[in-house]
Every structure is written in structure tokens, then in C-alpha cells.
Amino acid sequence: MNLLPKLVTLWRNHPEEFTPKRMCKDITSGLVVACVALPLSIALAIASGVTPEKGLLTAIVAGFLISLLGGSRVQIGGPTGAFVVIVYGIIQEFGLSGLLTATLMAGIFLMLMGLFKFGAFIKFIPYPVTTGFTSGIAVVLFSTQINDFLGLHLTDIPSDFFAKWNLYFHHLSAVNWETLAVGLLTLAIIIFWPKKWKALPGSLAALIITTLAVKFAHLDVATITSTFGSVDSTLVWPHMPGEITLATIKKLLPASLTIAFLAGIESLLSAVVADGMIGKKHRSNMELIATGAANVAAALFGGLPATGAIARTATNIENGGRTPIAGMAHAIFLLIMMLCLMQYIGLIPMTSLAAILFMVAYRMSGWRAFRALFKAPASDVAILLVTFGLTVAADLVVAIEFGLVLAAVLFMKRMSDVYQIKNMDDDIFDEVHQKDDIDTKIITHNVSVYEINGPFFFGAANVFVDSLENHKECKVLILRMRSVPAMDATGFHALESIFNSCQKDGVQLILSHVQKPVLKTLEKYGFIKRLGKDHICKNIDISLMRAESIVSGRQHFLE
Template sequence: MAEKALKPTEEKLKPKLFSVMKTYTKEQFIKDIIAGVIVAIIALPLSIALALASGVGPEQGLYTAIIAGFIVSFLGGSRVQIAGPTAAFATTVAGIVAAEGMDGLAISAIMAGIILIIMGLCRFGTLIKYIPGTITTGFTFGIAVTILLGQIKDFMGLTFKNKPIETIDKVKEIVNCIGTINWQALLVGVISLAILIFWPKKLEKIPASLIAVIVGSLLVKFSGLEVNTIDSLYDISNSLPHPTVPDVTFARVRALLPNAFTIAVLAAVESLLSCVVADGMIGSKHRSNMELVAQGAANIGSAFFGGIPATGAIARTAANVKNGGRTPVAGMVHSVVVLATLVALMKYAGYIPMPTIAAILFVVAYNMSGWRNIRNTVKTAPKSDIAVLFVTLVLTVVFDLVVAIGVGTVMAALLFMKRMADVTEAHAWV
């Protein structure tokens, strides 16, 4: 299904769905349904795990997969993009929720959505690729480290005396409370992690995260192990997503604007990166500006229905392609299946052990870390680029993404200007 490439100036602001339906077939519809169901099975435990890592309830993750996932597939610029909650937002969302509550998060996501729509309408989609790779590599690895450190408590069953928010404070609390380790929780966590690592080598078709959730839940339910589950820490709801309007004031808008820009930039970068990966897999070409508009609409919709920020998910998008999905219909089916599961099976999510959730997030963090990119950068890049990468990485872990992206961008800009000045000076001497 290769498509004729368009020049950036010719790119249509038209959803891909409306284009592909002209040649849609019954055979492809069946393939899209199968792919959508499989992706939904993958998305279910991930959406719950990422919601908990973001400091919100498990149903908020499913609301995001349902609302944002459907909107991105319906309006997006990619044939196969699957959207929903992702690890890139987890630390930022957790920080906003802790400081500003769900209202603050909703306002931030709505503003981010508006920014994304403006970016798309102004044809900024092609400019995102000019963000230095050292910055994206640095903050992506930093996010992975932050997620991993944030899950040690549940993986080991530690009992914290305080409720730390910042990553450094979490590390201190882990060290101080290491004597409270729950060996039963650690056992469940290790078993879950082993399943996640070794299961794909044997039966790749069945998602390892689903098997880990089932085995972990049955183990805790019938063995009598004293391990925290989702039900013991959170109130489980299987109610449908319903509209909620945040309390908006000018003061809150002004205070939350930096977070909104961070969410918008992350959503743009990760979504378009996912689109590029998908293009290579199916021989297509996405519409980057339409994708930004869709991501903006998705984040606004998710916020109004109690969800969290969303973006294109590379792993779920790749799973969609591998299982035969070739049109946005697969992504829409994925959202409908998640909705049906929310209503029919959400009560069983309460049995999932927290160490299993932590193990899933360990694997998510490892897969998103991009440590090979860092290794290659250290081997081949100039020292100045390596400095930008590690400054961005460290600031992401120690402070937050707002600081990391800001400082990293300024450093990259200064280095670029210095290189241009050196080139100009060299030409002057010729």
C-alpha cells in the first residue's frame, strides 16, 4: 500500500482514514479487526500500569486509550498509529497531579492540545525533526531511569514512611526503608519479570504482559501471599468515561503553561517518531501536520473525559502492523475493545499485584531507554553533543522535563551558533 510521496508544502490537512476508505476491502476489514483486538489485549495491562505510574487511578489509563486512541485513529495522519498513555508522560503527569490535582492535569492537557492543533495548522510538523537527537535521547533515557526508580517500592514491597514526589527523594526513601522489604512481594515481582523476559522468546503472539498479569493475580489470589494489589490501594471503577470540566482561572493557566508546552513537545516528538517508524514498516507516508492536529484533539478529548495526556505509542503501533493492521480502522477497533473490557472485566483488574505492575514498567523503561543510542553517541559524536545528552539526562532525573528540555535546547542552540561562527571564520581566512 505504498503511497506517492508529497512535498512538505503539498501535505494535505486531511485525516488518513478518509483517504484509505476509497479502496477499503472486506479482507482488510477482517485483518484490521484482528489487529485491533490483539493491540487492545496488549494495551490493557500497559494502560493500567502507566496510569498508576502517573499517579492516577487505573481506569484513567483505560479512558485515555479509549478516547485518545479513537480520536487519533479517526483524525490522524497515519494509517496505523495507535495512541494512548505512554511512559514518556508518566513522570510529568505524576508531578502535575501531586502538585495541582486532576484539575491541574486537565488544564495542562487541554492547553497542550490547543498548542498541538496550532502547530499542525501552522505546518510545524516537518520542523519537529530538527530537534537535536541528543536532547530526545537524553530525556528519553532520563524518563526511563525515573520510571524504574519509581517502581522499586512496589517491586520490593517496601513500606515508605513518607510520600516522596521527586526522584531523588524517592531514592533516599528507598535507602532508608530497605529494611521493610516484603519477600513475598519480591517473589511475585521476580516471577512476573521472568515471564516478561522469557515468554516472548517462546510464544510471541500472546502478549507477555497479559500472561504476567494472569499468573501474578492467580498466584496472589490462591496462595495466600500478603502482597499489595490494585484493589487494596485504589478504588476500582468500571463506569464509562463521562465529561468533566476543570476549574479554569487565569492564574492556573499561567502557572501551568510550562507543563503544557512540555506535554505538547513530547506528544509531537513521540507521535511523529512513531509515524516515521510505522512508515518504514508498511511503505507509507504519514501526514505530519494532520497527525499534530489529531494529537491535539485527542489530548483535549482525553482531558475532558477524565483521562491523562496521550501520544502515539511506538510498541503498540508496531504490534498493530505486525498483526495485519493497515488502516485507522484497527486503531478504532482497539479503542472499542478496551471500552468493552472496561465495562465487563474491570472488576478483575483489582486482583493484579503491584509487583507485577512494577515488573511491567521495568520492561517498559528498558525498552524505551534507548541505551544503544547513547552508546553509539558516546563512541561517535563530538564531546559537545555528548555533553548536551548527559546534561539533559541528568536534569530529567534530578529536576524535571521542563528544565531538561529548556536547558538542553539552549545548549544545543549555543553549540550550533558556535559551529556556524567557526565555519564563517574559517571561510574568512580562505
């Protein structure tokens, strides 16, 4: 697997991608994406419980590195809605320094995952699990913005989902109607803003219009400055978030693994979506390394966890971005905006940011995909609902753990249902009657044939053992294994148990048509030597001839 950044290989192998005309398109796309990322980064930072500049710093530092080092042509990185709930919870429990340390650790884990080529394994996470927790995060994110959208001015809002909504319902009489009106205006502008005006995205236009309206109409609406005080635009030098001890690492390990897991999944999902839009292939392991480096850098600059952002990546593609130059340009434009516009950012109404996050939550929810999954088998629906419900009612870590465990258990159940072992005596003996070189009477009375269909793994081991309880009635037991592609340790243990039982009862065991992967497993365990090479036959005809020679006492055997 190539661990070179996509930018490097494009520069070496495709210099035509870096002509002035092509780069102009990428830089223009970067500017448009920066306009989209500016309000999102601010809103996501505030929703996460930190000041606005930390969201911008994350988008600048992490966004630049994900494009510079990543394995995708068009990936745009930065803070995303998926992290809001996690980040807020970590800050509440461990403070900002704890979040930065956890983000730093997560970055290291991500780089190790990429170096050890775990990119392909993350793709095996079941679709109902990712859909369930993504939709759950969207619902939780939506619920966190009700206070600002309605202008309730509540403090000490509980983290529990149901307790939070109970508090909202008991304070609906305190709604600030001016705040609600500004929030609804923001939503209307975002929804109905003409898509052809790509140079000015709807979310940025909504912020500008509502900020001017609140400022000059002197509306009683909370702003960033009135809520957080003055916004700091000072750039900080990279520094360690605090003293990192073994005790700190142990304490923050679950949080850091959660960040790494979610960042890896979201980054690769975004890259896969981008591949489909441009008809190219990304390098999953390099993408993990880049995301890890970006999170380490974001933590050192005092920022938030970062990953590939699907909405911003799609915006980049739609505006003509085709090389990592676009993502790097987006980060540079954000830096310029931060230095030049920070004094005005404090005037943005909090309800407008809440409205923007409502739209983020709506897009994250994937309600169409959620609804479509109800047409899937009942096991997939169960995984979806369990993961979704636990994300909302408990937390993301518990949801993913239970979702994956349930998916694994139901998968094993499904595979066990597919797995079959059936007695083939009638079918085989019908064939034997047509053969002149086999004694029909001997085979019919002394040999039993079973065929195994499906992978021989631990979920199927009990089925196998239960099906062969009656082997004592024969002198030779033939297991036809042409449809067994693989065998795990538990499957081998079941086979060994049958072999030991056969030996005890004086029954000879023959394996027919064993596939190479299974044969290698048996060789590693030394089972072939115990069974005898002449008891492993190439096909059922040779197996029957071998069985006849055993029963009759004749030792001739045709290979």
C-alpha cells in the same frame, strides 16, 4: 500540505484497503494491541498517581481519535511512559483538575501547531536532546516503581531522584519477599514468553498468572484494590475539568506547553518509526491535529495526556495492521474489556504492574542509542549528558530548555569553525598575470580580494569583521561570496559595518558572485542602492576589471 486524515484519503483513493479480508486482519491486530494496551494503561495510570480506569479511558478515547483523525496509517495512541513523571508532578502541584486543564490546553496548542504547519519544525530537535531526555525519563520511571516492586509500603516518597533512592536504601530491610518473588516471576514471564504466541502478549499473560497465584495462594502482596479501594468502571460523560480563568491559564501554561511539546515529539517519532516499518509516509501536521484533539477529548473524559505509542504501534504493524481501522478496533476492544473485566482488575498485584513498567523503562531507555552517541563529537556527547542529567536530577522542562540552548550554542560554534574568510590575493594575482586585459601592476598594489565560505550568520560575524581589519592598505576591497548560501541580520550588520568603514577610509567595496538568497536580503535592506549596482559583479573576472577601472580612473566596465 494536505490536512485530511489518512483514513479519509485511503477510503477515497484506495478502496482495496477495505476489503473484508483486509479489515479482518486489521481488526485481529486491534485485538492483539488491546491485549498489550490493557496492562500498560493500568500500570501507567497508577504510576502517574491516578486510578486505573483513567488510563483505560485515555487509551479508549484518545486511541480511537488518533486513529480516526491521524495522519498515519498505523499509529496507535494512548498513555505512554514518557508522561508518567510529568503527570505525577503536575498532580502533586495542581491536583487532578489542574492536570485535566493542562491536558486540555495542551490539546489546543497541538491542534494550533498542526494548523500552522509546525510538524516539520519539531523534527529539527537534535537527536542527542531527544535521546537524553527519553533515557532520563526511563531512569526516573524505573525509580518510581521500586517501592511497589519490593513491597516496601513507603509513603510520602520524595520526588527528588537522589532523596528517593536514599530512602529506598535505608528501608531495604523492610522488603516483602513474597512481593519481590511475584515481581520477579512477572519479569520472567514477560522476558521468556514465546513470541510466537502473539494472541496472548507476555505482559497480559504475566498479569493473569500472577493475579491467580496471589489470589489462590493467599499471598501477602498488595493489589490494586488493597491500595486504591474498589475500581470504578462507570463511564462518565464529557465535562469541563473545572472553571478555567485567566489566572488558571497563566498558572498551568508551563505544564501545558510541556505536555504539548512532549506529545508532539513522541507522536511524530512514533509515526516516523512506523513509516520505516511499512514503507509509507505519514502527514506530520495532521498527526499533530489528531493528537491535539485526542488530548482535548481525554481531558473532557477525565483521562491522562496521550500521544502515539511506539511499542503498541510496532505491535500493530507486526500483527498485520495496515489501516487506521486497527487502531479504532483496539480502542473498542479496550472498552469492552473495561466494562466486562473491571471487577477482576482490582485483583492485579502492584508488584506485577511495577515489573511491567520496568520493561517499559528498559525499552524507553534506548541504551544502545545512548551508548552509540559516545562515538559522536564531544559537543553531541555534552548535549546528551546535560539533557539526561537534568531530566534525572531536576525535571524535564529544565532538561529540554538547557539541552536545546546548549545544542544551539554548540551548533553556532561548529558553524563558526566551518565558516572561513581568507585572503585570496596570491591565488587571484597568479591568475591576473595570465590575463592581457587587466593591468597587473594596478591590481597587485591597490586591490585586495577575500573569499567567504559558509553561511554568513551571527555566529560568524565577528570572524568576518576581525579578518578584514587590514583593508585600509588597499583602494578596492573585493569580497568573493560564491560560497555564501545565506545571510542573517547580524551577518548583514557586519557587512554594513565593513562598508561604512571602507567609505570612511576611502576604500571601494565590490561584492563578487552574490547568490540569489543573499542578494534578496541585501535588496530588502536597501544595501544595493547604497553600494551601487555596478559594485555587485557576476564573477571574479568582472570584479577585477571593475576594480582596475576604479583605481585607474577609467570608467569602462564590461558586464
